[in-house]
Amino acid sequence: MSRSHRILPVLSILWVGCTDPPLMSETTDSVTMPPSTMPYDPSQGGNVTGYATGGPEPTTGEPTTGEPPPPMCDDALKRCDHEFTHPDNGETSVDVMGSFAPDGWTKGAAMKSDGTTWRVTVTVPWDTPVQYKLRIDGSMSWIPDPNNPEQVDDGFGGYNSVLEPKTCDPFTCEAASCGAPQEGQFDWRDAVIYFVFVDRFNNGNPGNDALIGVETAADWQGGDWAGVTAKIEEGYFTELGINTLWLTVPMNNTSDDGLGTDGHLYSAYHGYWPTDLTQTEEHFGTLAELQALVAAAHAADLKVILDYAMNHVHISAPVYADNPDWFNPNDNGSGGDCVCGAGCSWDGADGERCWFTDYLPDFDFSNQAAREFSIDNAIQWIMDTGADGFRLDAVKHIKIEWLTDLRARVQADVEPMSGQHFYMVGETFTGDKPTINKYVGCDKLDGQFDFPLRMQMAYNVLMRQGSMTELADFYDANNNYYNGGAAVMSTFIGNHDIPRAIHLAEDSPLWNNQWADGKDRAWDNKPGxxxxxxxxxxxxxxFTMLYTSLGAPLVYYGDEVGMPGAGDPDNRRFMQWDGYSAGQTWLLGHIQDLGAIRAAHPALRRGSYTRLGADADSFAYSMSGEGETVTVAVNRSDADKSVGNLPAMTLKDELTGEMVEGPMVTVPARSARILVAP
Structure with missing residues (x-):
């Protein structure tokens, strides 16, 4: 199809049904969406009555007579029938292509002719605008509906027709997707996650401090669970707009040092060198203190995700000494070690058996006994702590059977007791979207950290490279990609494995590659x-873009005040709690505002995305659903810029409180407007 006729993909609200992952090409990021084949089974989601608040009460005994009650479901699951028509002018075929379904822009809906009129009835999302085109004769000719005057620019020199938001009575309810919340359950699409790097966050109990004698930046620094609990009770996270905490690995680690690839000795302050998988990390506190943290979080309406490291243990771990056959040998079969990147590859079959270092034995999860031991341990941590989810480390380095077995155990043993969906998000550090998607699905992970999105945003927004049209193109392809749009991905701009994002945002970025690890300044010439x-x-x-688009946005501790830092371990400095510069103070207030805005507007968390336009320095899009539309206009340039193709009406900027007039508004330099109907 020519660029002038290219359609604008739009994310549907929800990918329904529990299906296998989309079929993918090995060489591209394109996907073919499978049909929905299996409805979500409420019995897997906990103690669910099946009745919505305000609906009919459950009864016992003989069935009642009369008409069945109307369906009850969240607006996001409501659907209305709509008939599209087109005069028969002798066409061979006519298809409606659009945002009415996850595969609407790729598969569409075929119309049938009665000799005078082409017709097709499709279900459309409740109270949500639908963009569409007509595909004529199965060719690359895509045209707006000539009988519908409502159109918007498709961003490529053409127009999409717009079906205005529609409600209906009666409506139908789509089956919820895997992990979709039932009545009374937390909706993980609403999550705003804060990564609490425990040792570097807040020292609540100096009595558990202990150094091992390596350089300060790589040694234990005193943060603990008591310190996190104190910040929960102070209301820090609530004021920041956070509702989910991700805590570093809780299990006990070695007290030995370990040689890093940079030649420096490290302690296990990060939590990723476990020894005793059944005991808490002594530097963080006791099990009772971890339980108290979770209880305090729940009292403050915060969820808690535990980091769980399943790929390996430290070589001093008793489980390795007692069961060496549960681990892959450090042998590449050619007379050398099988260390990832040195003797064995990080990827493929090697990636599932290589050791991260020669002191971190790698579990062989093709061994059923090893797999059962590990999963039993993971379930025990959930049961002992009351945690609400897992962040699972180094997912591509384990057998996928570990994930499917864990999901089955969670559904059988955890969710019926908690009555809540247990969220699992994985880390697969790669830009390859098919690899990330491989581990996402109803029987595996709910989502993963969106590394490709982070790198694209860092390149286009922080570093001001390429154009914002490139970022818009990426959004178009990315929003409906993982598990057909059903995944709850976590979006981020900073984490503990990359340099602090503030340095890519400087007038002259400290690194010219968004994938740079920053190790060149991790120990010497550290950035200020x-x-x-x-x-x-x-x-x-x-952050504005992360908070106004789909996914669970993540704040890496300290990024809310723009903390500096190069590569590991410099990107893990102790949390700065005071002495903020003017820039830091502004950023903290901005993220607090974003948290409040995201909480106030469900469309930002669960709506459908529509691209409105993009050019070299600007990008505009809308999020629609649950009875509202929020329009976002972004300007990355260093000068004010007019951004057009917005709603032609008076709009309120939620960030500033200003009233502006569409369809074109001025967006100040390096900022955005979040626009709603007043």
């Missing part, structure tokens, strides 16, 4: 806090 406002505004702009 940028001066001025520009870097903080660019980082704030990235």
């Amino acid at each position: 806090l940028p001066g001025g406002a520009a870097a903080f505004e660019r980082l704030g702009l990235s």
Whole structure:
């Protein structure tokens, strides 16, 4: 299809049914969506009555007579029938292509002719605008509906027709997708996650401090669960707009040092060198203190996700000494070690058996006994702590059977007791979308950290490379990609394995590659806090986009104040709690505002995405659903810019409180407007 006729993909609200992952090409990111084949089974989601609040009460005894009650479901699952028509002018075929279904822009709906009129009835999302085109004769000719005057620019020199938001009585209810919340359950699409790097966050109990004698940046620094609990009770996370905490690995680690690839000795302050999988990390506190943290979090309406490291243990771990056959040998079969990246590859079959270092034995989860031991341990941590989810480390380095077995155990043993869906998000550090998607599905992970999105946003927004049209193109292809749009991916701009994002946002970025690990300045010539406002505004702009689009946005501790830091371990400095610069103070307030705005507008968390336009420095899109539309206009440039193709009406900017007039508004430099009907 020519670029002038290219359609604008739009994310549907929800991919329904529990299906296998989309079929993917090995060489591209394109996907073919399978049909929905299996409805979500409420019995797997806990103690669910099947009755919505305000609906009919469950009864016992003989069935009642009379008409069946109307269906009850969330607006996001309501659907209305709509008939599309087109005069028969002798066409061979006519298809409606559009945002009415996850595969609507790729598969569409075939119309049938009665000799005078082409017709097809499709279900459309409740109270949500639908963009569409007509595909004529199965060719590359895509045209707007000539009988519908409502159109919007498709971003490529053409127009999409718009079906205005529709409600109906009666409506139908789509089956919920796997992991979709039942009545009374937390909706993980609403999550805003904060990564609490426990040892570097807040020291609540100096009595559990202990050094092992390596350089300060790589040694234990005193943060603990008591310190996290104190910040929960102070209301820090609530004020920030956070509703989910991700805590570093809780199990006990070695007290030995370990040689890093950079030649420096490290302690296990990060939690990824476990020895005793049944005991808590002594530097963090006791099991009772972890339980108290979870209880305090729940009292403050915060969910808790535990980091779980299943790929390996430290070589001093008793489980390795007692069961060496449960681990892959450190042998590449050619007379050398099988260390990832040195003797064995990080990827493929090697990636599932290589050791991260020669002191971290790698579990062989093709061994059923090893797999059962590990999963039993994971379930025990859930039961002992009351955690609400897992962040699963190094997913592509384990057998996928470990994930499917864990999901089955969670559904059988955890969710019926909690009455809540247990969220599992994975880490697969790659830009390859098919690899990430491989581990996402109803029987595996709910989602993964969206590394490709992070790198694209860092390149286009923080570093101001390429164009915002590139970012818009990426959004179009990415929003409906993982598990057909059903995945709850976690979106982020910073984490513990990459340099602090603030340095890519400087006027002259410290690295010219968004994938740079920053190790060149991790120990010497460490970067300081940028001066001025520009870097903080660019980082704030990235957060604005994360908070106004689909996925569970993540704040890496300290990024809310633009903390500096190069590569590991410099990106893990102790949390800064005071002495903020003007730029830091502004950024903290901005993220607090974003948290409140996201909480106030369900469309930002669960709506359907529509691209409105993009050029070199600007990008505009809308999020629609649950009775509202929120329009976002982004300007990455260093000057004010007019952004058009917005709703032609008076709009309120939720960030500033200003009233502006569409369809074109001025967006200040390095900022965005979040626009709603007043």
